[in-house]
Amino acid sequence: MKAVLVVADGLGGRPTDWSGQTCLEAAATPHMDALAARGALGLVDPIGPGVRPGSDTAHLSLLGYDPHVVYTGRGVFECLGVDMDVRPGDICFRANLATVLDTDHGLRVADRRAGRIETGHDELEKALNGIRLKRTPDIEVIFRASTQHRGALILRGPGLSTHVTEADSHRVDALLLDVCPTDSDPASARTAAAINDFTRLSYEVLHDLPLNRRRLAAGKPPANIVLVRGASTRPNLPSIESIYGVRGAVIAGGALYRGVALTCGMKPIDVPGATGGLDTDLMAKARAAVGVLDRLDYVFVHVKGTDNAGHDRNATAKLQFIERMDAELIGPIVSGIDHGSTHLAITGDHTTPIDYGDHTVEPVPIVYAGPNVVCDRTSAFGEREAGRGGLGRWSGRVLPILFGYCNWAPKYGS
Amino acid sequence: MKAVLVVADGLGGRPTDWSGQTCLEAAATPHMDALAARGALGLVDPIGPGVRPGSDTAHLSLLGYDPHVVYTGRGVFECLGVDMDVRPGDICFRANLATVLDTDHGLRVADRRAGRIETGHDELEKALNGIRLKRTPDIEVIFRASTQHRGALILRGPGLSTHVTEADSHRVDALLLDVCPTDSDPASARTAAAINDFTRLSYEVLHDLPLNRRRLAAGKPPANIVLVRGASTRPNLPSIESIYGVRGAVIAGGALYRGVALTCGMKPIDVPGATGGLDTDLMAKARAAVGVLDRLDYVFVHVKGTDNAGHDRNATAKLQFIERMDAELIGPIVSGIDHGSTHLAITGDHTTPIDYGDHTVEPVPIVYAGPNVVCDRTSAFGEREAGRGGLGRWSGRVLPILFGYCNWAPKYGS
Numbered sequence A, B: 001m002k003a004v005l006v007v008a009d010g011l012g013g014r015p016t017d018w019s020g021q022t023c024l025e026a027a028a029t030p031h032m033d034a035l036a037a038r039g040a041l042g043l044v045d046p047i048g049p050g051v052r053p054g055s056d057t058a059h060l061s062l063l064g065y066d067p068h069v070v071y072t073g074r075g076v077f078e079c080l081g082v083d084m085d086v087r088p089g090d091i092c093f094r095a096n097l098a099t100v101l102d103t104d105h106g107l108r109v110a111d112r113r114a115g116r117i118e119t120g121h122d123e124l125e126k127a128l129n130g131i132r133l134k135r136t137p138d139i140e141v142i143f144r145a146s147t148q149h150r151g152a153l154i155l156r157g158p159g160l161s162t163h164v165t166e167a168d169s170h171r172v173d174a175l176l177l178d179v180c181p182t183d184s185d186p187a188s189a190r191t192a193a194a195i196n197d198f199t200r201l202s203y204e205v206l207h208d209l210p211l212n213r214r215r216l217a218a219g220k221p222p223a224n225i226v227l228v229r230g231a232s233t234r235p236n237l238p239s240i241e242s243i244y245g246v247r248g249a250v251i252a253g254g255a256l257y258r259g260v261a262l263t264c265g266m267k268p269i270d271v272p273g274a275t276g277g278l279d280t281d282l283m284a285k286a287r288a289a290v291g292v293l294d295r296l297d298y299v300f301v302h303v304k305g306t307d308n309a310g311h312d313r314n315a316t317a318k319l320q321f322i323e324r325m326d327a328e329l330i331g332p333i334v335s336g337i338d339h340g341s342t343h344l345a346i347t348g349d350h351t352t353p354i355d356y357g358d359h360t361v362e363p364v365p366i367v368y369a370g371p372n373v374v375c376d377r378t379s380a381f382g383e384r385e386a387g388r389g390g391l392g393r394w395s396g397r398v399l400p401i402l403f404g405y406c407n408w409a410p411k412y413g414s
Helices: A030-038 A055-062 A075-081 A121-129 A186-206 A210-217 A240-244 A255-263 A282-295 A305-311 A315-336 A383-387 A398-405 B030-038 B055-062 B075-081 B121-129 B186-206 B210-217 B240-244 B255-263 B282-295 B305-311 B315-336 B383-387 B398-405
Strands: A002-008 A040-045 A091-103 A106-111 A140-145 A150-156 A225-232 A248-252 A298-303 A342-347 A364-369 A393-395 B002-008 B040-045 B091-103 B106-111 B140-145 B150-156 B225-232 B248-252 B298-303 B342-347 B364-369 B393-395
Touching: A002 A282, A002 A315, A002 A398, A030 A315, A030 A342, A030 A364, A040 A383, A055 A255, A075 A091, A075 A150, A075 A225, A075 A255, A091 A186, A121 A140, A121 A186, A121 A210, A150 A186, A150 A225, A186 A225, A248 A255, A248 A282, A255 A298, A282 A298, A282 A315, A298 A315, A298 A398, A305 A315, A315 A342, A342 A398, A364 A383, A364 A398, A393 B393, B002 B282, B002 B315, B002 B398, B030 B315, B030 B342, B030 B364, B040 B383, B055 B255, B075 B091, B075 B150, B075 B225, B075 B255, B091 B186, B121 B140, B121 B186, B121 B210, B150 B186, B150 B225, B186 B225, B248 B255, B248 B282, B255 B298, B282 B298, B282 B315, B298 B315, B298 B398, B305 B315, B315 B342, B342 B398, B364 B383, B364 B398
Parallel strands: A002 A298, A002 A342, A040 A393, A248 A298, B002 B298, B002 B342, B040 B393, B248 B298
Antiparallel strands: A040 A364, A091 A106, A091 A150, A091 A225, A140 A150, A342 A364, B040 B364, B091 B106, B091 B150, B091 B225, B140 B150, B342 B364
16 A cells, blocks of 8 residues: 655635635646545544644644644754754754844844845855854854745754744834743743844844845845744654554655654655745656655655745635646646555645635645545535535544555554 | 444445445445434544544443543453453453464464364363462462453452553464563563463463363364453443433443443343354344333443454455344334434444455444434435435544433533
8 A cells, every 4th residue: 555645735715715716616626626536525624623723733733643742833843844953952943034124223124034035045054153152152053044035043052941932023114022031940041042142143144244235236135134933842753654654755845844744754855846835846746756655655745835825815826826736746646656555635734715815724625535435426626525525524633544544553442 | 211322343344345335335224224314424433533443442432431541451341341350450351262382482373263262161261260370379360261262361469560561462373472561660570470470371271171182183273372462450430320320231242342331330231142243143132122221221232243244354244244233133123112212323333344354444434313313314324325424523422422312411511
């Protein structure tokens, strides 16, 4: 048996998305519809009914872990996702390259994403990794840039804590926020001081960088500060292999998803052209996914474009990405697998409706297909069809159910 | 109000079981179909979505208990199921009468079930209960035979523990396994030593028994050793009567199911001819079930044949047993009850598909019927129909829902 899990980030939507239909319903998706016809549909609450999921917590839950038990924060997945070496005691952060203006009242956030900066990451990394904290010189700072404005940061040293507020207020035009400890222990105060020190030093080393002078000259916002959030340590998870006895790989352009999957023990497959954006090379991902199954038991493919378009409130972009996903990812995967011995699941990690531009609480549609799936009467993949699907509605655990069809699940009890 | 719960072990299946249908779908089940037509269907995950159930954990969950909280292991249900007196501190085991060969390398398991031995249980019991442990003479050993190769064992004495590995490796042709402590406390080491002592002594007292000499002469595998597993103590459960204020009985040929029901406070009803196998006297069970309702509030009827046929990968046997169950158990029960004041539920404790021959993770179909059930549009009892049933999909708690229809459920909150 082999298994394929495809998660389209933010796949689900609302009827307002596209002429009264959701983007998924309005999109032409012949390959996913064919899977619906020979498989079965249902609705999944990624974490639980009425719980509005983050992407990290949702993925943990879909992969079979209880995020209420194992989730430590986002940062560690970002760090693992860009192949940083996360050690016990390390405090990990998601880091944004951002733009601040130096005003009379202090540094003011002008762009949380530094114009989604595309180049110059090496120069930024080098400058940031040269930083030595002044008040806490025994704490090492390690920065790695990811795609666009995204990066990851590790604080390494004795006596650190995750109990600190976020440096990124998620607001534009606000003054730079001081990070505060959220616990009264010395480690939390020390960690907050270290982050505040780092944030200000990042402005000092970045604002006059040749890269940023060129960006200013070109009318682009400079990447002149780093804003961190999601303080976390490495979570304590049993690996998927230790639970099910099978080995698999992750194909994901986004560091966060790659990081979650690595934490669960999946092998990362790097696909050139997999950008984690709307322009990602879906055919290359499909080829890689089918190739993985030659040597491993399962593959988890993540695509991010659906969510990006939802956050951008761009219904056309979301619909077109779904159609491209159907044609260039699902079609080639379905053609490349052995139908008699492969089970497949396609779902989202949450809904990102166009009208709201962020994650919402609704359940997401899911389709399972393969030889052991009891087929239902649905024949199209969409929110409404999933609501009358034969699998009903449940919470999380999409991968354990997929593995159950493959006869890989351990028995609980006797 | 009265209530009837029928659990057909391993009832559910997969589309591969029978010409693209499951055995339940392919079987002619007019009585269950009529219940579907006047009642409502749904899908139950016996323990939770994507959790592959054991029979003991699944039954606890269906009866309204959280197995993650109350389950202590299988052995105690086997002991209670054969009416052994389980006391605080007793360590209970499921015990298999098995066949080993004495080889140069040690005792090798030849048949885990001693040819499903049908006779001579008194002789085996007497020999085994005469065993006195050598290294731990203060530990008493009590053995009771059940049906065929099945039995139950209690270790009674000071300083015992459930933290030991299993003597039954579930593999044939393997050398006899030494039981090891899984905790570092002296009680676990002492318990492991006692089991290893008992296992070897069981071979000493059994291998030359007249019964086994006769079996060898007849070409049958001797019951020359006892292999134990499922170490457990009596779980701490509130009785069904203490929760709902109603009293009921269990009718089950298999000791395990009888034991689970006794643990929950049900009264056991012994029905001659109820074998816990494919040959069980279903009409006798139906008569007994209807009779119970004259004097008690509810009855739980367990049939095992569906699961046996699934484990044996025998689609014809499973289909025929389901048809016989419909005609000889469900039909007579439906005829014998007062429809205006009785609620009825029929489900399985897990799926046992023919192609896999063991429990799988899929949800099981369920039908509820009775005066307070909101009827849906289904008209047949099967996996696909249950997937479009009016009750949707949920986890466990089949008995509390049945009792809810009877207006027996306690209010949580005010």
